[in-house]
Amino acid sequence: MNSLHYMSILIILLISDLAIAQTNYISGVVRSSGNNQPIAHVEITNVQNDASTLTDHKGLFSIPVKEKSVTVLIFRHLGYETDTLNINKIPNEPLEVFLQEKVSKLTEVEVFGDANQNSTLLKTEITRIDLEKTPFQDIGSYLRTEPNMGGIRKGAMGIDPVIRGFKYTQLNVQINGGTKIEGGCPNRMDPATAHIDISDLQKITIYKGPYALKYGPNFGGLIRLVTNELSFNESYETHLNMMVGGQTNYEGYKSRLNVAGGNKLLAYSLSTNWNKYGDYSSGNGETMQGSSNNYSLKGQLGIQPVAGQKFYVGYDRSWGKNIDFPTLPMDERNDNTEIYDFSYLGTGFGDVVHFIRAHIYNSDVNHEMDNKSRPFSDTVVAISNIHAINTGGRFAINFDLGKGVLEAGSGFERISKDGTRSKTMIMQPNMPVLYEDLWNNSLVNNLGLFAEYQYKTSRFDWIASARLDINQGNSDPMTRYSMKGDTIFIDANTKSNYTNLSLSAGATWHINDHQNLAVAVGKGVRSPDITERFITLLPVGYDNYDYLGNPQLKPEANHELDLNWTYTNSRLGNLTTGVFFSFVTDYISAVMVPTSEVKPQTKGVLGVKRFINIDKAYLTGFEINYVTPARKYWDAAFSAAYTTGINPKATRYLIESGQVTGEETINNDPLPEIPPLEANVAFYVHLLKNQLSPGIKWRMVAAQNQVSKAYYEKTSPAFTTVELMVTYHYSNQVTLYGGVSNLFNTNYYEHLNRRIVGSLSPYLEPGRICYLNLIINL
Numbered sequence: 001m002n003s004l005h006y007m008s009i010l011i012i013l014l015i016s017d018l019a020i021a022q023t024n025y026i027s028g029v030v031r032s033s034g035n036n037q038p039i040a041h042v043e044i045t046n047v048q049n050d051a052s053t054l055t056d057h058k059g060l061f062s063i064p065v066k067e068k069s070v071t072v073l074i075f076r077h078l079g080y081e082t083d084t085l086n087i088n089k090i091p092n093e094p095l096e097v098f099l100q101e102k103v104s105k106l107t108e109v110e111v112f113g114d115a116n117q118n119s120t121l122l123k124t125e126i127t128r129i130d131l132e133k134t135p136f137q138d139i140g141s142y143l144r145t146e147p148n149m150g151g152i153r154k155g156a157m158g159i160d161p162v163i164r165g166f167k168y169t170q171l172n173v174q175i176n177g178g179t180k181i182e183g184g185c186p187n188r189m190d191p192a193t194a195h196i197d198i199s200d201l202q203k204i205t206i207y208k209g210p211y212a213l214k215y216g217p218n219f220g221g222l223i224r225l226v227t228n229e230l231s232f233n234e235s236y237e238t239h240l241n242m243m244v245g246g247q248t249n250y251e252g253y254k255s256r257l258n259v260a261g262g263n264k265l266l267a268y269s270l271s272t273n274w275n276k277y278g279d280y281s282s283g284n285g286e287t288m289q290g291s292s293n294n295y296s297l298k299g300q301l302g303i304q305p306v307a308g309q310k311f312y313v314g315y316d317r318s319w320g321k322n323i324d325f326p327t328l329p330m331d332e333r334n335d336n337t338e339i340y341d342f343s344y345l346g347t348g349f350g351d352v353v354h355f356i357r358a359h360i361y362n363s364d365v366n367h368e369m370d371n372k373s374r375p376f377s378d379t380v381v382a383i384s385n386i387h388a389i390n391t392g393g394r395f396a397i398n399f400d401l402g403k404g405v406l407e408a409g410s411g412f413e414r415i416s417k418d419g420t421r422s423k424t425m426i427m428q429p430n431m432p433v434l435y436e437d438l439w440n441n442s443l444v445n446n447l448g449l450f451a452e453y454q455y456k457t458s459r460f461d462w463i464a465s466a467r468l469d470i471n472q473g474n475s476d477p478m479t480r481y482s483m484k485g486d487t488i489f490i491d492a493n494t495k496s497n498y499t500n501l502s503l504s505a506g507a508t509w510h511i512n513d514h515q516n517l518a519v520a521v522g523k524g525v526r527s528p529d530i531t532e533r534f535i536t537l538l539p540v541g542y543d544n545y546d547y548l549g550n551p552q553l554k555p556e557a558n559h560e561l562d563l564n565w566t567y568t569n570s571r572l573g574n575l576t577t578g579v580f581f582s583f584v585t586d587y588i589s590a591v592m593v594p595t596s597e598v599k600p601q602t603k604g605v606l607g608v609k610r611f612i613n614i615d616k617a618y619l620t621g622f623e624i625n626y627v628t629p630a631r632k633y634w635d636a637a638f639s640a641a642y643t644t645g646i647n648p649k650a651t652r653y654l655i656e657s658g659q660v661t662g663e664e665t666i667n668n669d670p671l672p673e674i675p676p677l678e679a680n681v682a683f684y685v686h687l688l689k690n691q692l693s694p695g696i697k698w699r700m701v702a703a704q705n706q707v708s709k710a711y712y713e714k715t716s717p718a719f720t721t722v723e724l725m726v727t728y729h730y731s732n733q734v735t736l737y738g739g740v741s742n743l744f745n746t747n748y749y750e751h752l753n754r755r756i757v758g759s760l761s762p763y764l765e766p767g768r769i770c771y772l773n774l775i776i777n778l
Contacts, residue, residue: 210524
């Protein structure tokens with residue numbers, strides 16, 4: 001509560017210092033004049049007071065204005081002609097603004113598909129405003145509330161995203177122009193999303209399916225995290241952004257300070273974040289371990305020596321300290337991550353070449369874990385130190401070809417990983433400390449070539465892409481030794497080489513001014529990751545087994561079909577529906593290894609499993625999203641989504657008294673760790689000319705009874721949570737976001753939450769939380 005106390009004092013001081021006359025707001029929606037669809041991320045600037053904002057994923061905006069003067073609003077978007085709107089009197093109804101698509105095919109855009117935001121794929125856009133409104137301190141916490149998404153939760157931070165049942169390296173997660181991060185923990189307590197502070201994000205774009213091939217090998221989906229972007233100005237400007245947030249129950253705070261500015265030649269941004277949280281109480285009053293301490297520093301510098309030629313360099317340093325992971329054998333003690341990147345964006349090459357982009361990066365993760373908070377640490381103290389490096393780059397050129405636009409280029413990624421685990425026998429002080437190699441100098445290289453072609457007619461948008469990846473992997477011999485130095489396991493055949501071809505194509509049919517029908521087909525091929533190739537006798541799976549990597553695995557391929565239909569009407573709203581079917585060949589699973597070949601090395605596990613390919617697996621599901629049209633006093637939204645997956649022929653190992661006694665074949669066994677059916681309803685009211693906007697959200701999650709018998713997956717009960725929230729635009733400089741999440745103090749857990757280590761108890765979610773976020777822009 002101390003953080004809330006200090007924050008309240010700060011709010012009072014700021015309000016007293018920044019008090020100005022009451023500010024009025026103009027709100028509305030921005031649509032494409034070609035198909036009437038809302039346009040996300042339109043930059044809107046009020047020339048009168050220099051206020052600016054972005055439209056959200058529904059195309060909605062709200063911007064402060066002065067009451068007794070002419071208002072001039074400028075609407076800018078990369079894919080549309082800039083438009084200027086002069087307003088003599090603040091309208092009583094929300095504005096409806098239409099932008100004309102640019103005649104030139106494409107400038108450099110950060111979205112997949114056409115610049116008009118009418119992609120053939122069902123995608124999700126999350127804006128900075130969406131993120132600022134929430135109490136979430138972790139990117140994965142937010143993502144799992146999106147339709148057909150989930151998150152595997154193992155501790156206080158690092159919730160691992162899931163899209164339509166695809167997870168881990170089946171997803172392509174990247175930052176800005178393509179930077180990737182390889183976590184250190186074998187149990188993925190530090191996925192890529194854990195190394196980026198949620199407060200630094202400008203937007204998140206999510207593509208579902210194996211389609212966005214120009215951004216890298218894509219098997220099940222793409223998550224693009226875009227941090228705050230540099231801005232070049234006509235004259236020198238400096239801006240300050242500050243955020244501080246606090247909450248009850250999950251007691252703690254998050255904070256951010258950013259200074260940015262520049263002129264035509266130079267742009268810069270400096271920011272720092274500090275987040276600290278303690279344990280929390282679940283809905284039934286049970287105390288759950290959830291402490292975390294994270295802080296970061298970030299700097300970016302941009303130079304534009306001549307118009308259209310921009311160079312960027314960035315540095316990001318983050319630290320994690322004493323983060324609880326009660327569902328894993330170890331907690332995170334220290335994490336030290338550094339990211340360097342350099343980018344080039346060139347435009348203005350003439351009428352044929354639209355842009356040239358280059359990006360290189362290096363991410364360096366030093367990760368330390370230990371079991372000192374576990375009951376069994378009085379017998380054996382284990383400390384793991386891991387060093388993971390991901391180095392890569394991407395080059396692309398976008399130009400006219402025939403009647404369409406071709407973007408072609410190449411990308412490279414190099415992942416290296418090594419580390420040791422020390423074991424000290426507390427009860428046997430004369431025994432020497434045992435040091436084990438965790439990753440055996442693992443190395444994976446991937447070189448990719450890609451091309452994407454887009455073509456438009458009056459009624460159709462077409463897109464096709466192809467990607468060729470050459471993947472190579474190697475490590476030192478996979479070994480494990482006993483405390484006495486005896487060989488338990490060794491495999492020296494660790495080399496692997498793959499050549500993967502991925503293809504996709506799609507089309508959008510503009511049926512009329514209100515309806516669009518889109519179809520996409522794709523084949524995304526993924527090489528096995530470092531864990532699947534080189535892990536050596538560690539319990540990294542959902543089930544209770546030590547796992548062995550298999551360097552001789554085959555790549556798995558996702559053959560997917562997506563069908564989406566949208567209906568947009570200025571009076572009735574926007575309805576989007578989609579269905580998909582995925583047929584995966586050479587699906588990577590695991591089978592038990594006889595104890596005569598290798599014995600488990602982790603106390604309490606049932607045996608050893610080794611990664612293998614199975615013939616096939618199926619996934620299918622649907623999504624529905626509806627948003628009301630822009631209203632003066634209210635708006636609402638609804639979404640529902642569901643995915644199911646099947647392994648046609650699975651093996652279940654029979655267990656009696658903690659021992660495997662046999663096996664049986666299960667036909668059509670559900671794939672493990674797939675979120676259940678979920679629906680969300682939100683309703684917002686706009687008062688005081690949009691200065692005050694309270695709202696309410698219902699999240700309804702069904703029971704998950706479709707669980708894997710082969711993995712002994714547990715069912716999970718249904719639950720409903722309600723959240724109250726309010727937005728208050730005090731002035732151009734000050735905005736307050738507050739609310740109460742889990743209003744009725746429901747005791748629940750997500751289906752993908754892991755069990756507390758050493759028990760069958762699930763990792764429960766927090767009970768009622770009251771939160772408040774203060775945003776200051778100067």
